Amino acid sequence: MKVLLTGANGYIGRRLKQTLLNEDVFLRLLVRNPKSLDSNLNAEIVQGDTFDMDSLERALEGIDVAYYLIHSLQHKNYKELDKQSAQNFLDAAIKKGVKRIIYLGGLGVKEHASEHLLSRIETGEILSSRPDKIETIWIRAGVIIGSGSVSFEIIRHVTEKLPIMVTPKWVNTLAQPIGVDDVIAYLNASKDLSIDGNLVVDIGSEKMTYKEMMLACANALGLRRWIFPLPILSIKFSSYWLNLFTPVPYTVARPLIEGLSSEVLIQNDNAKRYFSHIHPMKFNEAVKKAIKEMEENQVLSRWSDAGGGQDMWEKQHKHDPASAVLMDRQSIKLRGIPKETIYCTFCSIGGEEGWFGYDWLWEIRGWMDKMIGGAGLNRGRRDCRQLRIGESVDFWRVEDLSVNERLLLYAQMKIPGKAWLEFKIKGDELVQTAYFSPRGLWGRLYWYILTPVHYLVFRNMIRSILKKAQNDEQTK
Incomplete structure (x- = not known):
């Protein structure tokens, strides 16, 4: 099997790359800057991006399965750029005879989704729009918990720094978090899945509110915390609040906070039907594993890798x-x-x-x-x-x-x-x-x-x- 991985320098991409290198596949990476990769990497490198059709077509030449892990939070025009990037990828994949696209998007219902979540959904819809020409497996995850993930960094920093928290009402919103290792397991298994046509797979563990997640994280850290939600706190205030007390800058915090007002729950049972061998770990287990990796200096990737999305659309030598x-x-x-x-x-x-x-x-x-x-x-x-x-x-x-x-x-x-x-x-x-x-x-x-x-x-x-x-x- 010949596999193309995009977003190989991102948080998920770095971890999936390590998994794929241990698989019996031919691996090719599409990156803007080859110097950002290990020199002894056992993979073929193509320099380019999804806005350069020549390099994109070279990357997709002879590929069976292509992973699409591209997204930007910070560019002011990210919605349109995301759409164009996805359309370019789909067109090039069809032209080069790729059999399957695997895409990681976010949980959420389109009618109630925030602008950021809506962009992720629209990207998935574009990549899935030609089932007559190419299969698309669309994995949808909500809050990803792992060492270095943006969700875990926010929860950990807020929990560690604030013994008493006066929070917005979004802390009572329901979500289904999932450990990053389980996300990688679903993505890896998707390349070998035997199906005809498209498939949307919602993944996650138990239902929890964000308040319950913060208290569970505090417990794993051996801390006692008190949380008091107030309905009067705005999205803008919450974004500045996260900006001050976490590593996440305002321009990343704002779209994430907007998304927290919408429930991100599993809408289908395809994870159990098609991936019955994967049993997602509980939230507490994922948090403890993330903390252990940090303590042992074993963090494989971080949300801020390759600029944390800040330079997703910039050219290499700018x-x-x-x-x-x-x-x-x-x-x-x-x-x-x-x-x-x-x-x-x-x-x-x-x-x-x-x-x-x-x-x-x-x-x-x-x-x-x-x-x-x-x-x-x-x-x-x-x-x-x-x-x-x-x-x-x-x-x-x-x-x-x-x-x-x-x-x-x-x-x-x-x-x-x-x-x-x-x-x-x-x-x-x-x-x-x-x-x-x-x-x-x-x-x-x-x-x-x-x-x-x-x-x-x-x-x-x-x-x-x-x-x-x-x-x-x-x-x-």
Whole structure:
């Protein structure tokens, strides 16, 4: 069987990719940036996207089963882009003789769905619109619980940070959560299912309100929490509330909150009929498994991978520091410290490790970013030791990574322009450069106002990196 996987760098895509690599299939990946994948990956790579028909048709050539795991939450025109992307994918799949499309969408009834859920439903309808030409298996899931999932991150952060919660009335809305491992199991099994025509499969575990989920999460964390719903709290207020207390930025929180007002319940029994061998774990079990993976540093993927949807529709090389017109450059001799140690040290930046000094200034900048709807610092890191291209480090994203040579971070905080932070080993020197491409007069003022702060922070940062690397080398 020849399988194409799209969205391979997303939260579900990364996990499904690992499962498919262990299956007896030929696997091909359609990605915008091949550098974001492991170099020794046992899969064929096609560079492109669903808006480039030539690359899309190349990716679908000779394919039996194609997974469609593409979606964007943040683009202001995401509904139309989602429709066009799905239509392009369907047309190309039919043209190339693909036998089956497998799509992961959301639970919900169209008549009562939020704008975000409606977009997911419309995408499924497009992909399922030609049963005479191609089969489509449409898996529909609601709240996905797993280490790094956006739903779990929201529930966990709110539960950990707020002993007493005054919440909107949506906490009493019913849903049927499901563990991420079960979602992957259904998606994987769908490629081998023997059916004729289209099939919609609703998946989930027990019915629960969001209030019950938060209390169950608190119990798994060994915490006591009190929740008091108030009907007067608006969607906008709730979105800002989540923005402040969770890693999820406002632009992602708002469509999610709008969707919480609608029940997301299973509408058919096809999961039991066609996948009787899969028994979804209970909510409590899924939460405990997610917590264990976090504690053991075994988080395979996060909702913010590849920008968390923020750059879903952007082209690959749009973020290029060569376009910067302002910079702060620091350099320091390695003093005999192996470059491997220096590299590991600057790649540990962010998250619990912090920013090598003046962390209180970074915290202030993170809160400022949160107040205006940005990501803030509390996205943290997926792994405290390893990095990969496309994943988040606080309010930065890993743009490029060359082992024992270079780390390039792209700023995702709210700023009047574009910014990068680069660490590069050149000969016997570590060169640290902050690049900035300002937008208009305010962008330039922003840079020059912060010049004294940059001098303190960046000058101290490179010295602290060398000092920590030196200490690490001595303790080996």
